[in-house]
Amino acid sequence: xxxxxxxxxxxxxxxxxxxxxxxxxxxxxxxxxxxxxxxxxxxxxxxxxxxxxxxxxxxxxxxxxxxxxxxxxxxxxxxxxxxxxxxxxxxxxxxxxxxxxxxxxxxxxxxxxxxxxxxxxxxxxxxxxxxxxxxxxxxxxxxxxxxxxxxxxxxxxxxxxxxxxxxxxxxxxxxxxxxxxxx
Numbered sequence: 001x002x003x004x005x006x007x008x009x010x011x012x013x014x015x016x017x018x019x020x021x022x023x024x025x026x027x028x029x030x031x032x033x034x035x036x037x038x039x040x041x042x043x044x045x046x047x048x049x050x051x052x053x054x055x056x057x058x059x060x061x062x063x064x065x066x067x068x069x070x071x072x073x074x075x076x077x078x079x080x081x082x083x084x085x086x087x088x089x090x091x092x093x094x095x096x097x098x099x100x101x102x103x104x105x106x107x108x109x110x111x112x113x114x115x116x117x118x119x120x121x122x123x124x125x126x127x128x129x130x131x132x133x134x135x136x137x138x139x140x141x142x143x144x145x146x147x148x149x150x151x152x153x154x155x156x157x158x159x160x161x162x163x164x165x166x167x168x169x170x171x172x173x174x175x176x177x178x179x180x181x182x183x
Contacts (some may be wrong), residue, residue: 004072009101016019016061024051034091035065042099123178138164
């Protein structure tokens with residue numbers, strides 16, 4: 001999945017000439033800010049981590065505001081790997097060399113958790129949809145087994161009941177494994 005819908009496009013800006021101390025105070029409230037030059041062009045982002053790694057005096061330009069750029073066309077996996085390799089939880093997003101916003105590890109994680117929950121619910125519905133006919137077939141095999149008089153047919157019904165039990169066990173195991181994702 002592309003990150004386009006996960007981008008924070010409402011980003012506060014700060015001048016590259018702003019004092020680090022002031023920006024540090026602002027970053028106590030928000031996680032990142034876009035850094036703009038004197039032409040009001042975004043040239044990077046500054047995060048709480050950048051402030052912590054720099055002395056409390058000087059200007060924003062003294063911080064490491066250059067981070068790898070993401071694109072709205074990047075996938076979640078690509079952005080995650082880019083964040084991991086650059087050891088940052090936030091990346092600026094550019095489209096056609098224009099700053100469009102910031103993507104965060106938190107937004108990626110929240111999206112993936114939502115997808116995982118939806119997938120788990122779909123699996124749970126599918127398991128129940130399959131379990132009902134298997135249980136019905138097990139009941140029919142049991143009735144048939146008790147009414148069969150010929151030994152060869154009795155062996156067939158026992159085999160059918162064994163297959164139904166095996167299918168039920170598979171559904172139970174799958175049900176338990178998908179429930180584990182919610183915990």
